[in-house]
Each structure stands twice: as C-alpha cells, then as structure tokens.
Amino acid sequence: MPATMEAGTIQGYCVGEPWNQQAVFMGIGVPVITDYEIWPNNPEKVFGVTRQWAEDYPNTHLRLLRAMIRAAHWLDENNNANRDEAVDILARPNYVGADQAVIANSMTGTFEYEKGDIREVPDFNVFFRYHATYPYPSDAIWYLTQMRRWGQIPEAKPDDWYMETAARVYRADIYEQAARSLIADGTLKASDFPDFDAENFQRPQQGELIDGIAFTPRTPNAYIDSFDIGLKGTQTP
Amino acid sequence: MTTITSAKNTSQPTRWLGQRLRSLGESLTPGQLAATGRQMLLPLIGILVFVGFWHLAAPQVDTSLGSFPGPAQVWEQSGQLWQEHVNQRERADKFIAMQEERNARILADNPEAEVRIRNYPGAPTFPDQILTSLVTVLAGFIVATAIAVPLGIVVGLNRHFQAAVNPLIQVFKPVSPLAWLPLVTMVVSATYVSDDPMFEKSFLTSMITVTLCSLWPTLINTSVGVAAVNPDLLNVSRVLRLSFWTHVRKVVLPSSVPMIFTGLRVSLGIAWMVLIAAEMLAQSPGLGKFVWDEFQNGSSQSLSRIMVAVLAIGFIGFVLDRVMLLIQRKVAWNE
Numbered sequence: 001m002p003a004t005m006e007a008g009t010i011q012g013y014c015v016g017e018p019w020n021q022q023a024v025f026m027g028i029g030v031p032v033i034t035d036y037e038i039w040p041n042n043p044e045k046v047f048g049v050t051r052q053w054a055e056d057y058p059n060t061h062l063r064l065l066r067a068m069i070r071a072a073h074w075l076d077e078n079n080n081a082n083r084d085e086a087v088d089i090l091a092r093p094n095y096v097g098a099d100q101a102v103i104a105n106s107m108t109g110t111f112e113y114e115k116g117d118i119r120e121v122p123d124f125n126v127f128f129r130y131h132a133t134y135p136y137p138s139d140a141i142w143y144l145t146q147m148r149r150w151g152q153i154p155e156a157k158p159d160d161w162y163m164e165t166a167a168r169v170y171r172a173d174i175y176e177q178a179a180r181s182l183i184a185d186g187t188l189k190a191s192d193f194p195d196f197d198a199e200n201f202q203r204p205q206q207g208e209l210i211d212g213i214a215f216t217p218r219t220p221n222a223y224i225d226s227f228d229i230g231l232k233g234t235q236t237p
Numbered sequence: 238m239t240t241i242t243s244a245k246n247t248s249q250p251t252r253w254l255g256q257r258l259r260s261l262g263e264s265l266t267p268g269q270l271a272a273t274g275r276q277m278l279l280p281l282i283g284i285l286v287f288v289g290f291w292h293l294a295a296p297q298v299d300t301s302l303g304s305f306p307g308p309a310q311v312w313e314q315s316g317q318l319w320q321e322h323v324n325q326r327e328r329a330d331k332f333i334a335m336q337e338e339r340n341a342r343i344l345a346d347n348p349e350a351e352v353r354i355r356n357y358p359g360a361p362t363f364p365d366q367i368l369t370s371l372v373t374v375l376a377g378f379i380v381a382t383a384i385a386v387p388l389g390i391v392v393g394l395n396r397h398f399q400a401a402v403n404p405l406i407q408v409f410k411p412v413s414p415l416a417w418l419p420l421v422t423m424v425v426s427a428t429y430v431s432d433d434p435m436f437e438k439s440f441l442t443s444m445i446t447v448t449l450c451s452l453w454p455t456l457i458n459t460s461v462g463v464a465a466v467n468p469d470l471l472n473v474s475r476v477l478r479l480s481f482w483t484h485v486r487k488v489v490l491p492s493s494v495p496m497i498f499t500g501l502r503v504s505l506g507i508a509w510m511v512l513i514a515a516e517m518l519a520q521s522p523g524l525g526k527f528v529w530d531e532f533q534n535g536s537s538q539s540l541s542r543i544m545v546a547v548l549a550i551g552f553i554g555f556v557l558d559r560v561m562l563l564i565q566r567k568v569a570w571n572e
C-alpha cells in the first residue's frame with residue numbers, strides 16, 4: 001500500500017499497522033488519526049468460520065480457538081514482555097515482512113505521527129487484556145447499528161432482531177467451551193476470563209466514541225435515531 | 238599372398254569412452270588451455286567491469302526504501318535466502334519426526350489405529366519457488382509444442398488452410414499475457430472444480446497463459462519450415478507415391494527440423510518471460526510471486542532480494558536456452 005501511494009495511484013489509505021508507520025519511515029505520508037482515538041477498546045479483528053465448517057469439524061474448531069486464546073494471552077503477558085519476540089516473528093518475509101523497527105513501534109506502545117513526533121500509546125494493540133478476546137454481543141450490535149445507519153440493512157428492524165442476530169453470530173458458547181478446556185488442563189487461569197455465569201452482554205471497559213454519543217446496546221434503535229447523519233427510524237436507502 | 242587381419246574386437250561403450258578421454262586429454266594440453274582462456278577472458282572482463290560500475294553507481298540512486306542495492310547487498314541476501322531455506326527444511330524435518338513419534342505412541346497403545354503423516358505446511362522457500370517456476374514453464378512449453386508443431390505442419394502443407402488460419406495467427410500473436418490472464422483465470426475457476434484437485438488452480442492458470450503466448454513462434458516457424466521443403470525431395474516423394482503419413486515422417490519433418498528448433502528456442506525464451514508476469518498476477522508460488530511479495534513487504538532488504546530474483550531469472554533463462562541449443566545440435570542436421 002505505501003508503494004501504491006508513492007506511485008500516485010491513491011492519495012491516502014485507511015489500514016492497519018505497520019503500513020502507517022512505514023509511510024512515516026519512508027517519508028511519504030503521515031497518519032492523521034488512529035483507531036484508538038476514534039473508539040478505544042473497540043472490537044477490531046474477528047475469527048469467523050462458516051456454520052457448515054464448524055459443524056463438520058468441531059474438534060478442529062475448538063483446538064483452533066484454544067491456540068488463538070493462548071497466543072493472545074502470550075502477546076499481552078507480563079505487561080507486554082513478549083512483544084519484542086512477536087515483532088521478530090512478524091518481520092519474517094512470509095508473514096508481514098516489513099522492517100522490525102517499523103512493526104516495533106505500534107507493538108511496543110509508541111506511535112510516530114510524523115518524523116520526530118513520537119507519542120506514547122501503550123494500548124495501541126490490545127490482544128487479551130480487558131477480556132479483549134471475548135465475543136461480547138454488544139460488539140456485534142454496534143456493527144449492526146452502523147450497518148443499519150449506512151443502508152447495508154435496508155429496512156428498520158426491532159430491537160429483538162439485533163439481539164438475536166448478535167447471539168446467532170457471536171458464539172460465546174463455543175468460546176466458553178474453549179476457555180473452560182484451557183482452565184481445566186491448567187494452561188490458563190479462571191481469573192483470565194470473564195465470569196461465565198454472568199450475563200456478559202456489554203463489554204465492561206468500553207471506551208468513549210469520538211462523536212460523544214453514548215452507545216446503548218440494549219436499545220439499538222434509540223442509538224441509531226440519535227445520530228444527525230444516516231438512516232433513522234423506518235427510512236430506507 | 239593375402240593376409241587377412243581381423244579388426245580389433247572392442248565393444249561400443251569402450252570405444253565411446255576412449256574417444257571422450259582422448260578429446261578431454263586434447264583440451265587439457267597447454268595450447269588448447271591458452272586458447273580457451275583467451276576465449277573466456279573477454280566475457281570475464283565484461284562481467285567484472287559491469288559489476289564494478291554497478292557497485293559504484295548503486296549508492297547514488299536513492300529510493301524511499303533505501304539506496305538501490307549493489308552487488309554486496311545482493312550477495313548478502315542470496316546467502317540469507319539460502320539460510321532461510323535450510324532453516325525451513327530443518328523445521329519440516331522436526332515436524333515429520335514429531336508426527337512419527339506421536340504415531341508410534343498411538344500404535345503402541347492400539348495397534349489397529351489409523352495413523353497418517355501430514356506434509357509440513359510451511360511457506361515455500363526461494364529454491365522451492367525456483368522449482369515451481371521451472372515445472373510450470375516446462376509444462377506450458379510442452380503443451381505449446383504439442384499444439385503448435387502439428388498445427389504448423391498442417392498449415393505449412395496446405396496453402397488453403399494457411400490462407401484461412403493466417404489472419405487468426407496474426408491477430409492473436411501480439412496479445413500480452415497480462416491480457417489473457419483474467420480470461421484464463423475465470424475459465425479455469427469455472428471448469429476445474431473437483432474435491433481433490435491434482436493441480437493448483439494458480440498453476441493451471443500460469444501454465445495455460447504461458448502456452449497461449451509461447452506457441453506462436455513455434456507455429457510460424459514450423460509452417461515456414463514445412464512450406465520450404467526442397468522441391469526435389471517433394472518430387473521424390475511424389476515419384477515413390479508415398480502415403481501422407483510416410484511423406485510427413487520421412488520427408489517433411491526431417492527437412493523442417495532446423496526451422497522447428499529455431500521456433501522452439503524462441504518460444505522457450507518467451508515462455509520464461511511470460512511466466513514471471515503470469516505468476517505475479519495468478520499468485521502461483523514461483524519466482525514471480527516472490528518478486529511481487531517482496532515488493533509488497535517494503536522492508537529495507539526487499540530491493541536486494543528482488544535483485545537476487547532478477548539475477549536468478551536471467552541465469553535460468555540463459556541455462557534453458559543453452560539446453561535447447563544442445564538438443565538442437567544433436568537433432569538438427571545443418572548446425
């Protein structure tokens with residue numbers, strides 16, 4: 001992507017790290033704003049599989065989830081102690097391949113907004129802390145409200161529909177199965193995970209959105225109607 | 238009084254070996270060595286001057302990824318690529334060993350259990366990618382030859398067929414591989430569907446693109462060679478009333494072999510060039526994909542690694558051409 005911008009084919013891009021830092025290092029661009037400033041602790045990456053695959057290969061699915069939870073835990077372990085080793089792995093040519101110095105910035109808690117303007121952003125990448133890997137339904141509902149706002153969901157839907165869709169797609173039950181198996185064989189502790197007997201509906205440490213409007217996951221239609229721009233109520237695109 | 242001397246009763250292989258040893262001995266005499274040295278001196282000087290110029294000029298060119306790679310960086314990166322290959326092979330061996338141990342444990346518990354060894358799923362290394370490129374280009378070239386030579390013979394033998402087919406050849410010849418590629422990709426994706434495919438789709442796409450672009454020189458040269466058979470030989474064939482197949486096998490093919498081989502050499506060169514572009518777009522795991530991935534990575538070693546690939550591509554193209562020339566010298570009668 002930096003190469004395409006340098007060639008003049010595009011004027012800018014919106015993408016994850018390390019391509020923003022790479023533009024700064026190459027001297028061809030500056031990041032204007034980061035995701036953390038728009039909505040801290042927002043849901044970002046997902047691991048998605050088809051229902052068919054999950055039904056055909058339940059054991060592989062579980063093992064894969066266990067491996068990912070362990071990897072996320074390792075990345076945040078001991079106050080980010082393993083991040084340097086992670087940077088070494090990511091810098092390999094068949095993974096991310098960018099230079100280590102470029103990847104290291106965001107992975108180790110600093111961000112260079114332009115040459116010389118380096119700021120501390122310790123939670124730029126959060127992998128496991130604040131229960132980051134748990135699939136809270138509020139995350140799904142936020143994305144659904146935005147899809148409704150911008151017309152990807154053409155008609156108005158009742159609040160129940162948002163709840164049901166979130167429960168159907170964000171499978172906390174499978175996550176809990178993987179987590180319990182990790183606790184059972186002693187790899188991770190119960191305190192690493194949220195309390196599985198609680199409702200676990202809304203992400204507890206949800207940051208504030210940049211537009212200042214409070215996100216109310218239990219009343220998604222009210223949230224959609226509170227915006228100035230975008231579809232509201234029963235409007236269609 | 239006549240004396241009959243019988244010829245020495247040496248076997249064929251011994252005679253052949255004797256001949257080879259004699260010519261080796263002749264080439265190692267001082268006079269011959271000096272002549273070979275003089276032959277190799279000028280090319281060597283040319284190469285050294287070029288490398289020297291490159292070494293001096295490269296740091297002058299600055300890009301956003303650092304200065305243009307010089308011979309020293311290229312050498313360093315080729316060592317690095319080899320080291321990565323060695324490391325990957327070690328990891329693959331450990332992976333297989335671990336599976337074997339686990340299978341032994343399972344079988345010790347339950348001798349009836351079904352066990353299998355899975356292949357190491359790591360990314361292909363630089364030598365692996367070179368091999369993939371070579372296999373793809375040879376496959377594409379062989380298919381192109383299989384289509385172009387018979388078609389060229391038919392076109393050359395029959396004036397009417399040639400007049401009918403010629404406009405098509407002239408229109409499709411200049412089409413670039415990058416223009417064929419999307420069409421080939423869509424057709425392969427739609428028609429090559431199976432649960433357990435023998436070939437990767439990207440391999441088929443690259444191979445078919447290579448075929449489409451490299452069959453034209455062979456086709457044209459074959460048809461020209463066939464059309465230009467010596468009229469005396471054609472008369473001989475008519476007098477002897479040879480059947481069509483015998484005519485083709487005994488008269489047409491042998492006399493047009495030099496032209497066919499010229500076409501094949503040009504086709505192979507074009508096939509190799511087209512392959513790199515096709516691999517870049519089809520993402521077939523060969524040298525083209527290596528260059529593209531390095532470019533996308535944008536690390537400070539990327540340009541040096543791309544230069545290593547460029548030199549590898551050039552060297553392999555040279556070797557392929559030499560091999561074709563050797564085959565041509567064995568088969569063609571006028572070289």
